Amino acid sequence: MSVRHLTPRDQHLFHQYGYGPAVPVPDPLIHRAVERQATARPHAVAAEHLGARITYGELDRYADAVAARLLHEGVGPGDHVGLFVRRSVPMLIGLLGILKAGAAYVPQDIGLAPAAQLAHVVRTARTRIVLTVAEHAARVPSGPHVLTLDEPLSYALPTAPTPPTAPARRVGPDDGCYVLFTSGTTGCPNGVKVTHRNVANILLTPPGDLGIRPGDRVAQLLNIAFDMAAWEILGCLAHGGTLVIRGQDIAAAARTADVVIATPTVLSGIDPATCPRVRTVAVAGEPCPRPLADRWARQASFYNCCGPTETTIVNTMRRHDPTSGSLTIGRPTPNNTVYVLDxxxxPLPIGEVGEMWAGGACVSAGYLDNDRLNAERYAPDPFLGGEHRMFRTRDLGRWTPDGELEHLGRTDDQVKVRGFRVELDSVSSVLESVAGCRRAVTLKQDARTLVSFVTPADVDPDTARRAVADALPYYCVPESVMPLTHLPETDRGKIDKAALLRLAEERTVVAR
Structure with a gap:
């Protein structure tokens, strides 16, 4: 693919803006970084949860025992092992044990995932062994062999560690680290295979390492089935931090943390005034409202990030300055690229809107058992060449003159209303600029109608509608603005748009 149709200036900026820095990755296997921490600081606290603590030395020994058991069962590189657990210390032991055995972990929150979803995950990932705890063993679908993590002490006594025998084939950077299943909001959940090379590249290089150092406390707030949980867990343990695994109270975990990683929806439920210790915050998973970013950036290093599961957690990051003119998603992270294409x-000229494609070390191994979708979303990378591939994010964006990426919504968030094309995120951004409005979501209710939802509940809906009417064409003005005390969330900490549409329909029926 040529860039010769661009002006010489845009050809230069295509490479300057679109290519992240080339930097070495300290270790291509993420669990090796955790093992180094255990060797260097065996008595340091690796994690705490509801009063329970585990040191790095204990975590490493118990995970060795799990790996030995898995190897005894014939598990090795190329295999997928289910990790069907809730947030807990055993969750960490199982995760690290699977990686030590050379396999990829397949995480599901067994307390939240429906039975049909668990069965789909087992079937699609060809999972013949599942790790869980006894309390939830009965919920594991029939078929795979179930091993419980409740009693690691019984086979990993501190006085008699049992390191695992090496797998038959040496695990390599291109072997799987985990298999994440997409949320399935637009259809059946798809399994995405993410490699060690992918994960190590984002978590072991700045800014993806978030400056985490030994002794730092990192909040673990998110669902383990969500790829940002890997950022929390492995990003913390690879750098010697203490993982603060939350209970029911999300804010309580954040208040004792130095680093918080969250979706904007989850973060909006935490008051920064109660978190004076927090020095670094990173958000991704959905567009971040500017007021939320400004509020946190005044007291902490705030990173606005973007990237779907298929590009390994995030592939662009930007430290936000609350005095800047805009909130962007920054530039490609190290060893990664972003192209804005027609x-x-x-390639499009700088400043023109197109679809963002991601390239480089972030591009995952692809979907499990879905050749059609692989062909649709992954393609040979003509700019990096060789065997490199790029991924179609379905995110719209453009480069600012100074080389920052503006995220302009999803291609499927561009809808037609009364024959006109409307960007739903643009409507929501205007609503979020209204005094007192913390969060806004705009959805297409039918062929002629938009509906918006705002928080908190005391936002005046007429004032909000007038703000949109003053800023955007008439066809962008929502039919109604519904103030709510809070916006419903999915189990992954994102806005539940399906629930909002049901609410809008219920109110429409009542009004009729």
């Missing part, structure tokens, strides 16, 4: 996959 429908023919040609």
């Amino acid at each position: 429908a023919g996959l040609r």
Whole structure:
């Protein structure tokens, strides 16, 4: 693919803006970084949860025992082992044990995932062994062999560690680290295979390492089935931090942490005034409201990030300055690229809106058992060449003149209302600029109607509608603005748009 149709200046900026820095990765296997921490600081606290603590030395020994058991069962590189657990210390032991055995972990929150979803995950990932705890063993679908993590002491006594025998084939950077299943909001959940090379690249290089150092406390707030939980867990343990695993109270965990990683929806439920210790915050998973970013950036290093599961957690990051003119998603992280392309996959001039494609070390191994979707979303990377591939994010964006990426919503968030094309995120951004509005979501209710939801409940809906009418064309003005005390969330900490549409329909029926 040529860039010769661009002006010489845009050709230069295509590479300057679109290519992240080339930096070495300290270790291509993420669990090796955790093992180094255990060797260097065996008595340091690796994690705490509801009063329970585990040191790095204990975590490493118990995970060795789990790995030995898995190897005895014939597990090795290329295999997928289910990790069907709730947030807990055993969750960490199982996760690290699977990686030590050379396999990829397949995480599901067994307390939240429906039985049909668990069965789909087992079937699609060809999972023949599942790790869980006795309390939830009965919920594991029939078929795989179930091993429980409740009693690690029984086979990993501190006085008699049992290091695992090496797997038959040496695990390599291109072997799987984990298999994450997409949320399935637009259809059946798809399993995405993410490699060690992918994970190590984002978590072991700045800014993805978030400056985590030994002794730092990192909040673990998110669902283990969500890829940002890998950022919390492995990002913390690889750098010697203490993982603060939350209970029911999300804010309580954040208040004792130095580093918080969250979706904007989860973060909006935490008051920064109660978290004076927090020095670093990173958000991703959905667009971040500017007021939320400004509020946190005034007291902490605040990173606004972007990237779907298929590009390994995030592939662009930007430290936000609350005095800046805009909130962007920054530039590609190290060893990664981002291209803004037209429908023919040609690079667009700087400043023009197109679809963002991701390249480089972030591009995952692809979907499990879905050749059609792989062909649709992954393609050979003509700019890096060789065997490199790029991924179609379905995110719209453009480069600012100074080389920052502006996220302009999803291609499927561009809808037609009364024959006009509307960007739903643009409507929500205007609503979020209204005094007192913390969060806004705009959805298409039918062919002629938009509906918006705002928080908190005391936002005046007429004032909010007038703000949109003053800023955007008439066809962008929502039919109604519904103030709510809070916006419903999915189990992954994102806005539950399906629940909002049901609410809008219920209110429409009542009004009729």
